[in-house]
Amino acid sequence: MPTCDGCGEDVSIAGGIGGFWSSDADASGGMTLELTDGSEHFLCHDCMDRLPDDYEPTAADVADL
Secondary structure, three states: OOOOOOOEEEEEOOOHHHHOOOOOOOOOOEEHHHHHHHOOOEEEEEEEEHOOOOOOOOOOHHHOO
């Protein structure tokens, strides 16, 4: 399980071979974001919600989470 770059919690991700034969439609708990400063971060949905809305977030904002 990947960990969130913001809070360090384990995050479930949907899809992959493990769910191939299952009809379980669990959603992913996070995603990788490419920020305008060129950095990439895997964040859970809670941490994505905590990023600033009034400007383009950067790696420093992720570190502040």
